[in-house]
Amino acid sequence: xxxxxxxxxxxxxxxxxxxxxxxxxxxxxxxxxxxxxxxxxxxxxxxxxxxxxxxxxxxxxxxxxxxxxxxxxxxxxxxxxxxxxxxxxxxxxxxxxxxxxxxxxxxxxxxxxxxxxxxxxxxxxxxxxxxxxxxxxxxxxxxxxxxxxxxxxxxxxxxxxxxxxxxxxxxxxxxxxxxxxxxxxxxxxxxxxxxxxxxxxxxxxxxxxxxxxxxxxxxxxxxxxxxxxxxxxxxxxxxxxxxxxxxxxxxxxxxxxxxxxxxxxxxxxxxxxxxxxxxxxxxxxxxxxxxxxxxxxxxxxxxxxxxxxxxxxxx
Amino acid sequence: xxxxxxxxxxxxxxxxxxxxxxxxxxxxxxxxxxxxxxxxxxxxxxxxxxxxxxxxxxxxxxxxxxxxxxxxxxxxxxxxxxxxxxxxxxxxxxxxxxxxxxxxxxxxxxxxxxxxxxxxxxxxxxxxxxxxxxxxxxxxxxxxxxxxxxxxxxxxxxxxxxxxxxxxxxxxxxxxxxxxxxxxxxxxxxxxxxxxxxxxxxxxxxxxxxxxxxxxxxxxxxxxxxxxxxxxxxxxxxxxxxxxxxxxxxxxxxxxxxxxxxxxxxxxxxxxxxxxxxxxxxxxxxxxxxxxxxxxxxxxxxxxxxxxxx
Numbered sequence: 001x002x003x004x005x006x007x008x009x010x011x012x013x014x015x016x017x018x019x020x021x022x023x024x025x026x027x028x029x030x031x032x033x034x035x036x037x038x039x040x041x042x043x044x045x046x047x048x049x050x051x052x053x054x055x056x057x058x059x060x061x062x063x064x065x066x067x068x069x070x071x072x073x074x075x076x077x078x079x080x081x082x083x084x085x086x087x088x089x090x091x092x093x094x095x096x097x098x099x100x101x102x103x104x105x106x107x108x109x110x111x112x113x114x115x116x117x118x119x120x121x122x123x124x125x126x127x128x129x130x131x132x133x134x135x136x137x138x139x140x141x142x143x144x145x146x147x148x149x150x151x152x153x154x155x156x157x158x159x160x161x162x163x164x165x166x167x168x169x170x171x172x173x174x175x176x177x178x179x180x181x182x183x184x185x186x187x188x189x190x191x192x193x194x195x196x197x198x199x200x201x202x203x204x205x206x207x208x209x210x211x212x213x214x215x216x217x218x219x220x221x222x223x224x225x226x227x228x229x230x231x232x233x234x235x236x237x238x239x240x241x242x243x244x245x246x247x248x249x250x251x252x253x254x255x256x257x258x259x260x261x262x263x264x265x266x267x268x269x270x271x272x273x274x275x276x277x278x279x280x281x282x283x284x285x286x287x288x289x290x291x292x293x294x295x296x297x298x299x300x301x302x303x304x305x306x307x308x309x310x311x312x313x314x315x
Numbered sequence: 316x317x318x319x320x321x322x323x324x325x326x327x328x329x330x331x332x333x334x335x336x337x338x339x340x341x342x343x344x345x346x347x348x349x350x351x352x353x354x355x356x357x358x359x360x361x362x363x364x365x366x367x368x369x370x371x372x373x374x375x376x377x378x379x380x381x382x383x384x385x386x387x388x389x390x391x392x393x394x395x396x397x398x399x400x401x402x403x404x405x406x407x408x409x410x411x412x413x414x415x416x417x418x419x420x421x422x423x424x425x426x427x428x429x430x431x432x433x434x435x436x437x438x439x440x441x442x443x444x445x446x447x448x449x450x451x452x453x454x455x456x457x458x459x460x461x462x463x464x465x466x467x468x469x470x471x472x473x474x475x476x477x478x479x480x481x482x483x484x485x486x487x488x489x490x491x492x493x494x495x496x497x498x499x500x501x502x503x504x505x506x507x508x509x510x511x512x513x514x515x516x517x518x519x520x521x522x523x524x525x526x527x528x529x530x531x532x533x534x535x536x537x538x539x540x541x542x543x544x545x546x547x548x549x550x551x552x553x554x555x556x557x558x559x560x561x562x563x564x565x566x567x568x569x570x571x572x573x574x575x576x577x578x579x580x581x582x583x584x585x586x587x588x589x590x591x592x593x594x595x596x597x598x599x600x601x602x603x604x605x606x607x608x609x610x611x612x613x614x615x616x617x618x619x620x621x622x623x624x625x
Contacts, residue, residue, distance in 0.1 A: 026448060029529055033444035037437045037500055038456070044497035045463040048474035055474070062477055111337060119331030127611050128338045131345060133618075134607040138560035139596045142579040143348050146589055152360045154347055167362075189341060197615050201623045239622060250467040253560035257579055271561075274469045279565060284473060291470030298465050 049295075056289035063282040076289035086290075088265065089273040095180060096187070096255075096269060097248050101241055103188045108195025109237065113229075115196070116203040126200070130193045137190065141257035144186050148172040148258075173259050179267050183255050187248065195240045202236030203229070235313045242305055249298055270294055348600065351593035359589045373402055374590030378416050378581065378598075382408040416595055419577040423557060423599075425488055426573055430495035431552040435545060437496070438503025443533060445504070446511040447519075457508075460501045461620065468498075468561040479566060486567045494562055499552040502620060506551065509621035510544025511537065547613040550606050557603060574599050 056076055060069045080086055111129065115122050132140070147155040151168035160167035172182040206228065214224045252271040255261070261268035261276070268276075274294065278287035351359050353370040376399045384407060385393075393409065395401040403410050445453060475494065476485070484490030514537060522532040538545075564576040578595045581588060607614070615623050 026529060029533075030444040030448040030450060033440035034450065034456075037441040037460070037504060040437065040493070040497050041460060041463055041500060044475070044494060045466070045471065048471050048478060049466070051474040051477070052470065062473075111334060114330040114334050117327050117330040119327040119334070121331070122334065123611075125331075125334050125338045127608055129334075129341055130611070130614060131604055131607060132341060134554055134558075134603050135345075135600050136558035136560065136575050136603070138558070138564075138575040139578050139599055140344070140348075143593065143596055144344065146351075146587075146592075147344060147347065152362050152364065154343070154364050157362075157364050189344070193341075194618060198619060198623055201615055236623065239619065243619065246465055252467070252469060253575075257560075271467050271469045274467070275561075275565070278469065278473050279476075284477075288473055291467070291473060294467055295465070295470055298467070299462070302465060 052288045052291055055285050056292050058285040060285045061282050062284040072285070076286050077293070079286065080290055080293060085265070086273070089268050089270050092180065092265070092267060093249065093251075093269045096184060096251070096267075097245065099184045100187045100191070100248055101244055103184065104192045104195045104244060105237060105241065107188065108192045108240070109199045109233070111192070111196045112199035112203055115200055126197075130197065132190045133193045135190075137254035138257050140190065141186060141254040144182075144258055145173060148182060174263055176263055176266050179259050179263055183258055183267050186254060186258060187251070190254070191244060191247075194244065195237075198236050198240040198243075199233055202233035205236075206232045231315075235309065238305075238309045238312060242302065242309065245305070246298060246302060249294075249301075345600070345604075348593050349597050351589055352597045354590050354593075356588060356590055359593075371402070372399070374588075374594040376402050377588055377591040378594045379414055380410045381412050381414050382406075383411045385409050415577065416574075416581070419572055419574045420598070422488070422571055423573040423575075426491045426495060426571070427553050427556040429488065429492040430499060430556045431549050433492065433496040434499035434503045434552050435507075435549045438500055438507050438548065439538075439541070439545060441500075441504050442507035442511050443537060446508050447516075457505070460504050463497070464501045469565070472562060472565045475562075476566060486569060486571050488571050491563070491567060491571055491573070494566070495556040495559065498559075498562075499555055502555070502617075503548050503552055505620040506548045506617060507541070507544060509616065509624065510541050510548070513544075514540045543613075547610055547617060550610050551617040554603055554606060557599075 057071055057073060058069050059072050059076075061067065115126055144155075147153050148171070150156055150171045153167075155172065156167040156170065159165075160169075170178065172178050172185075210228055210232075211224060214228060219227070250271055251269050252275070255267060255269055256272055256275070259267040261272040265273075271294075274287055274290050277283050277290060350366075350368075352374045353372070354365070354368055355371050355373055358365050358368045380399075380403070382403055387407075390404060390407060390409070395404040400410060444450065445457060450456065479485040479490050482490075484493070518536050518540065519532045522536045523529070527535065558575065559573070560575045563573045567573065567576070574595070578592060578599065581592050581595055610617065
């Protein structure tokens, strides 16, 4: 694929104008305009990807650059797929993914639905709600460890105040049972507005006359909600889930600063696990195979999902 | 609609109250960051958490300086000359020099603006070509550009780490700018293509009839029309580079390190100095909050790569 895009761009044809042109030809302009982008992406994305694939068949370790590189075939892949630790990581990731997606969809949709009533000041409050999503996950995640401190942390204080327990009796990020929830809560806090914004766009795209027709047919509000609102918003909701799903599958910064994968490996999501293999244990070849597997998983799941999304859209 | 106005009004009120309640809860951690920045270390870890306190700039002074403890005699002989020296003096310390925070913040600015400029520049050109010319394999190319975003950063980081090491680009501004440009390009191309698609072709046709070359038409007709789109794309790219952590923590260590990997490492005497961390976080986060408010109309478009345009 490396040279064909560039070659093909040179064959570019003018779209509508067959007029006499001075200066550069259309084909040259298109070529000059697209080439730098493609070249940069080839250099910084595709070339490394190919390199990763190549490394994944070796036992290379980047902390020993002078050692001989040995090709070991598929042994890295074999080792990863039979490693129980990696399956545990995958499970932690799946748990994180399922709960964050579910909470964000439910809360995000509910918020969008409430905002869509267009009460006075709804635009202002929408902007306020959106703020966490745009902030640096690393900086915010780091600060949440302060909110989660037993006793002095604001989060613990509020929970203790509401439930009447002792604020120093539980620690969100040090406890094996609570830590997975600690990361789910922060991720939900941060990314619910994302789902909300997309749902809001979906709700606003439903034309009023559909509801008016339903009113004429004496459809109850409840029925209108399930037969008009939900199906019309579904494609938007699915799009939001796609974006969040990909992002949370790759999740690194927020969680690494919140729990660092601990305690034990209860919150060690795949990206954190991968970082440990590649940059702490320096098993570069092994980590490369791991990266390839992750990429194929994301890409495969996303393509299947997009097919489903298109079916829903066409309905 | 046939429904009576009264229940609609109460429904609006109830919806409004619920949304405002959620907004206030969601805002709480952010307000806590900002207020902690103005607390003394002992106020910041007080139980119960202090809502009312006497504000101080101690956190900010600690953030920007390194300090050493000195003897009574030394302190008496070297009286403070300004307010922040006074603040440090009262704790029995003197300022030894500036901290690294300023440098890291400056690195974030250079890398953020550098990569934003490059990705918007390249992105505008590519988006224009994709929007206006019949490029063979256009959809495949556009999908290829988007798919570069699906890679987990850590997965790409391995070969990039090796590549940068052999090219001498690790821990340099140039290396980080190139890397962030490549990551941002997908967003820039997709967003800008959407914005340029919306500019009617007739303007350019008119310009071409008036004797402009294609390039002149691009520069004098399309670019001015696309200013809003370019500006909001730029802000999105800037926010991304500003917030990015994974590449920054793996590929930079000293001279080109940005603020996100640095802020969590701010440590005071005996554990994390939370007011200083909060002060650093406030200075780092507030610009993004301001930009978010400025961007609110194009926010949806930006976060969905132009897939949802409202």
